[in-house]
Amino acid sequence: MSGLSKKDIVLANKIADRIKMLRIQYIGEKQTDFAYKYNIDKQDISRWESHVSKDVTTGKVKGRGITIYTVKRFCDLIGITLFDFFDHELFEN
Template identity: 45%
Template sequence: MAKIKIIICNPSGLHNIIKKYQNCSMGELTTEDIILQKKIAERIESLRLKTGLSQTDFAQKNHIDRQVINRWESVKNARGVTVYSIQKFCKMVNITLKDFFDDDSFNL
């Protein structure tokens, strides 16, 4: 209970705690994470291109914003793509999540 009082009463103390935990392993992407992120983005783009649709047309067909597709396909997106977004995309192109990752690019 005393720790909670210190955090509430001392915002700078809270700032130091947050700063300390920002340096945890979840804070920055490793090289392996970046490579995986790139492979996912490239796989999404490849599967969308197989539909023959532009980002705009694909987005309209699936009732989502074009910027969402752009973010999913971007290798520069710092946030990456969640597994939930990948699953949503898979439904749009009529494949399973397993099919999505069962690609040679993920086996290297």
């Protein structure tokens, strides 16, 4: 992950924000409610929604982005397509 560009980090964080938006829209504020409904670990949801950053001093990337496979899994859980996921103003630029 240390090879991520600024654009990569911005995209990873937009994906995390979109997951959080949709989770709240479909289930509510609490990650635990989502975890319970879909029988997944709360830590998974927390990781999916976590932002990636780059330490300005060391240049080391902090956090992990998620794969497209995980985004697809999330979409399948809530019953939307990948197109629906990415068809949002967050991804216009």
